[in-house]
Amino acid sequence: MIKAQLxxxxxxxxxxxxxxxxxxxxYISTARKHSLHLITTLRDAITGNPWxxxxxxxx
Known part of the structure; x- marks a missing residue:
C-alpha cells in the first residue's frame, strides 16, 4: 500500500x-482482519471511543 501511495x-x-x-x-487493516464494520469503527475512533x-x- 505504501508503494501505491507513492x-x-x-x-x-x-x-x-x-x-x-x-x-x-x-488501524483500518486490523479492523478488517477482525471483521469489524469499517465506517462504524472509524467513527468511534474519531469520537474518542477507539476499538x-x-x-x-x-x-
Missing amino acids: KISGGWRTRHGADAWLRVRG LPTTIEMA
Whole structure:
C-alpha cells in the first residue's frame, strides 16, 4: 500500500503526514482482519471511543 501511495501522489510532504497515514492504514487493516464494520469503527475512533483488539496475557 505504501508503494501505491507513492505512485499516486508522489509521496508525503512531511514525516508527520506519512506517520499519520500509516497509523490510519494500520488501524483500518486490523479492523478488517477482525471483521469489524469499517465506517462504524472509524467513527468511534474519531469520537474518542477507539476499538482495541483484546490482548493475550501470558502467565
